[in-house]
Amino acid sequence: MSSIKRLSTPLTDEAVLSLKMGDDVLISGVIYTGRDAAHKRLFDILQAGGELPVDLRGQIIYYVGPAPAKPGHAIGPAGPTTSYRMDAYTPRLLEYGLKGMIGKGNRSHEVIEAIKKYKAVYFAAIGGAAALIAKSIHKAEVVAYDDLGPEAIRRLEVVDFPAVVINDCMGNDLYVEGERRFKL
Amino acid sequence: MREIDVRDITKIVARLCIESNYFATDDLVKATEESILKEESPAGRAALEKIRENQKIAAAEELAICQDTGVAVVFIEAGQDAHFIGGDLEQSIHEGVRQGYRDGYLRKSVVEDPLRRKNTGDNTPAVIHIRIVPGDKVKITIAPKGGGSENMSTVKMFAPSAGREGIIKFVVDWVKQAGANPCPPTVVGVGIGGTFEKVAMLAKMALLRPIGQPNPDPFYADMEKEILQKINALGIGPQGFGGRITSFAVHIETHPCHIASLPAAINMNCHVSRHQSFIL
Numbered sequence: 001m002s003s004i005k006r007l008s009t010p011l012t013d014e015a016v017l018s019l020k021m022g023d024d025v026l027i028s029g030v031i032y033t034g035r036d037a038a039h040k041r042l043f044d045i046l047q048a049g050g051e052l053p054v055d056l057r058g059q060i061i062y063y064v065g066p067a068p069a070k071p072g073h074a075i076g077p078a079g080p081t082t083s084y085r086m087d088a089y090t091p092r093l094l095e096y097g098l099k100g101m102i103g104k105g106n107r108s109h110e111v112i113e114a115i116k117k118y119k120a121v122y123f124a125a126i127g128g129a130a131a132l133i134a135k136s137i138h139k140a141e142v143v144a145y146d147d148l149g150p151e152a153i154r155r156l157e158v159v160d161f162p163a164v165v166i167n168d169c170m171g172n173d174l175y176v177e178g179e180r181r182f183k184l
Numbered sequence: 185m186r187e188i189d190v191r192d193i194t195k196i197v198a199r200l201c202i203e204s205n206y207f208a209t210d211d212l213v214k215a216t217e218e219s220i221l222k223e224e225s226p227a228g229r230a231a232l233e234k235i236r237e238n239q240k241i242a243a244a245e246e247l248a249i250c251q252d253t254g255v256a257v258v259f260i261e262a263g264q265d266a267h268f269i270g271g272d273l274e275q276s277i278h279e280g281v282r283q284g285y286r287d288g289y290l291r292k293s294v295v296e297d298p299l300r301r302k303n304t305g306d307n308t309p310a311v312i313h314i315r316i317v318p319g320d321k322v323k324i325t326i327a328p329k330g331g332g333s334e335n336m337s338t339v340k341m342f343a344p345s346a347g348r349e350g351i352i353k354f355v356v357d358w359v360k361q362a363g364a365n366p367c368p369p370t371v372v373g374v375g376i377g378g379t380f381e382k383v384a385m386l387a388k389m390a391l392l393r394p395i396g397q398p399n400p401d402p403f404y405a406d407m408e409k410e411i412l413q414k415i416n417a418l419g420i421g422p423q424g425f426g427g428r429i430t431s432f433a434v435h436i437e438t439h440p441c442h443i444a445s446l447p448a449a450i451n452m453n454c455h456v457s458r459h460q461s462f463i464l
Contacts (some may be wrong), residue, residue, distance in 0.1 A: 022227065037301070067251045067291040076289055077242070077251040082332045082365050104332075104423070105365040126231055126423060127332065127367035128456045130251040132238040149303045150291050162234070164227070164425065174227075176366055178426020182225055182419035 006160075010058030010098040011121070019121050019165050021172035026160040027123075031060040031102070033154040036085050038145050043089040046096055053144035054153060057097030062122075063104075065150035066140070067130070075140040075156070077130030080104040083122070087111050094118040102163055106175045116171050123163035124174075136161040185267045186320040188464060190276035193268075193324065194460050197280025197310075200278070200326040201256055202288035204460040205248045208239040211395040212457050215432040219369060219422070232369075235422070235455055250456045253290035254328030256281040256310040259392070263319035273314055282306045286431070289460025293331065327392060327459040333366040333452045342446040348407060351376060351448050356414045358450050359431065364424025367454035369432045371395055372415065375449040378439035383447035390435035391453045398458050399436050408434045422455075 007015055009029035019025070028170040032054060034042065045052055063083055067076030083103030090101065091114035099120050104127040107115075115122060125133055146152050166174045208216070216236045223229040242249040262268075264265020270276075285292060285307040294308065295301040304376050317323075338358060342350055355374055375386025398405035411434045432455070441447060 065251065065291065067248050067253060068289045069287050071245070077248040079251050082250070082335070084365065088326065100382060104367065106363055118436040126234045126422065129234050129238040131242040131245065131247040132234060145343055149305070150293070175424045178421060178424065179419040181425045182421055182428060184417035184419065
């Protein structure tokens with residue numbers, strides 16, 4: 001644990017395989033936002049055999065609904081939202097080729113199995129550290145579902161976005177392991 | 185009779201919405217800094233340090249601490265000798281929320297219908313609780329409530345035989361199951377007694393107390409301590425990364441109840457435990 005790794009997107013299989021539960025990572029490149037409502041739309045398109053509005057293969061989705069940007073800022077405060085609400089849609093997105101997710105909170109058994117099967121990774125960002133995290137986001141533009149407001153899909157350009165590996169593709173889970181190690 | 189212009193209420197509500205979202209209160213800063221010293225887990229300590237750094241950035245740059253600036257929960261304690269003039273009191277509160285969330289660049293997180301889910305675009309309506317109290321003053325409290333922690337709430341109607349131990353187990357088990365979801369370290373509000381709807385309100389009101397200020401009744405202060413100790417023995421830690429500080433505090437509020445009943449409720453605040461008050 002606690003070796004800082006630098007990652008760039010899109011994620012290669014090699015990069016995903018190198019990540020271990022508990023790793024501190026700094027992510028640079030392009031990541032995409034998506035939360036409840038956008039996930040439902042993406043899932044429905046995949047189920048119907050359609051084309052997604054954004055090519056998410058090899059990419060990372062960040063579960064976030066940012067606050068509005070003040071003048072002169074690329075984005076408003078932008079911390080992670082709770083991930084379990086996306087669990088119903090995630091295995092299908094991983095099957096499609098999504099490689100990474102950033103959120104907070106534990107995932108379902110089905111999601112963890114899909115992370116292993118499709119060689120993906122689940123990161124947590126520090127929930128609530130929204131002003132701090134926004135500093136690593138240098139550009140943001142809505143690329144789909146503008147009508148969803150804070151839930152629209154945004155393309156973010158990030159430099160050294162701080163995150164922690166929760167579920168690696170070997171099936172390890174920091175939430176389970178961390179609690180086990182510190183339980184009295 | 186003292187007259188209070190509701191347009192002044194609008195201005196105060198707008199200001200409190202912004203201030204509560206930008207500025208961590210002294211008790212929260214103190215709880216965060218003390219936790220950094222106490223936390224034994226390196227990952228947990230690193231998370232707490234980022235949480236504190238984020239509070240500083242938010243205050244210095246006047247940004248929301250968390251992007252989830254919540255539903256605006258507004259408590260009004262209205263003196264019975266005050267007379268509201270200049271418009272509709274509840275509308276003046278909604279207008280204050282509308283202005284505050286617009287001018288403060290706060291996120292609009294309210295949908296107009298729970299199942300059809302279209303965003304109202306201005307974070308209204310607020311959730312308003314009004315209580316009539318003696319005097320001619322009006323106390324306005326804003327407690328923006330984020331979805332992540334609010335979703336980890338529960339109410340249970342126990343048989344009285346569950347007793348003190350039953351309630352303690354209920355709270356500790358619930359916090360364990362919530363894990364990383366409510367963004368620990370949390371403040372755990374516990375309501376005991378009253379009726380089904382009253383007990384939920386008690387749990388919510390418990391979150392308005394300064395962090396770590398014990399219940400004035402030593403019996404409940406002792407119970408708060410015991411629950412906190414058991415929660416912090418779970419190992420969940422800051423952000424669920426493993427560690428000692430899963431909760432900053434447990435606050436219990438109680439109310440008399442029916443001979444057949446023992447209602448209990450849990451409402452948690454994330455580590456961005458926000459509320460601001462003003463007395464007019």
